[in-house]
Amino acid sequence: MRLFLSTFVNKVDKKGRVSVPATFRASLADQPFTGIVAYRSFTGACIEGCGMDFMQRLSESAQHFDAYSAEQEDLTALIFADARQLAWDPEGRILLPEDLMAHAGIADAAAFVGKGQTFQIWEPQAYRAIESDIRARALKARPTLPLKPRPPAGEAQ
């Protein structure tokens, strides 16, 4: 189980702790770092979340181009400089940093939204609004997603 699926709304206690959904934790169980990586989205009022492996991939992808453009350098700089490692405690909770909460407008509840390889954390109300927006747009635009061919057998994911 590697994908982040579904949406979970959990409470934020007065210490700023939130439970990471158990299925999300299970998706990250095989990693050495027992926690998530989170950074402020630059496209919306939410927190981007992923596993350390995804960060690793980002860093490898970034250095792959030695001729990478200024924008891409900016991008990686923003991500890595802003990303925090949030280890979860024995109960599976992380401590949400103040500025991340502020950026997403989160106060006493957080919505964990699965995005496949990554996920996002939203203020629940805000996400509900956005979600119906997206759904409405999809109804009109009918976007398509080109499928990659199946990977050779034996490669999980």
Next chain:
Amino acid sequence: MRLFLSTFVNKVDKKGRVSVPATFRASLADQPFTGIVAYRSFTGACIEGCGMDFMQRLSESAQHFDAYSAEQEDLTALIFADARQLAWDPEGRILLPEDLMAHAGIADAAAFVGKGQTFQIWEPQAYRAIESDIRARALKARPTLPLKPRPPAGEAQ
């Protein structure tokens, strides 16, 4: 946990000591040299920082690769000349050399900025300015980073 992530602002005491963020130290824990390597940045008013392993990689790249242009080879030469090993004390603090501090305009606080494989040390105000610049640009340009394919299963982190 190998990447340098997030940004930490720590104080510089009157002796010139700064705590290296604990997570950065953890990223370097598996290395024989218990400290960081630092040199003056060519691209900005900051200090470049990394682990000894990254220096090793730089030297190898410079030797037998055309991945680096002539200019870049010059750069690596300069880097090695300017780089110094800053071991941390039992509390995890390094002593910032005068000229490095001057180059970055650091007086009584230093911002450790994660860059993935490396990190930078900035005067906090200066970094804040640069950071909001980049963020603004990213918002406009909406840059994308082509992801390398996932590594074969079983290779975590």
Next chain:
DNA sequence: CATTCATTCCCATGTTATCCCATGATCACC
């Protein structure tokens, strides 16, 4: 040889985050 300065280690402190235990709630299973 005494002084000055820089460097390193050692210990003390407050703040913050981490752990540990307890309680409910939900769900699955028998």
Next chain:
DNA sequence: GGTGATCATGGGATAACATGGGAATGAATG
């Protein structure tokens, strides 16, 4: 319908970390 297990949640205790100052060491200087 009862019974465990898993999971989310709450609060008090504990350890980790950043930070400050002092003592020991050693090198350069007068």
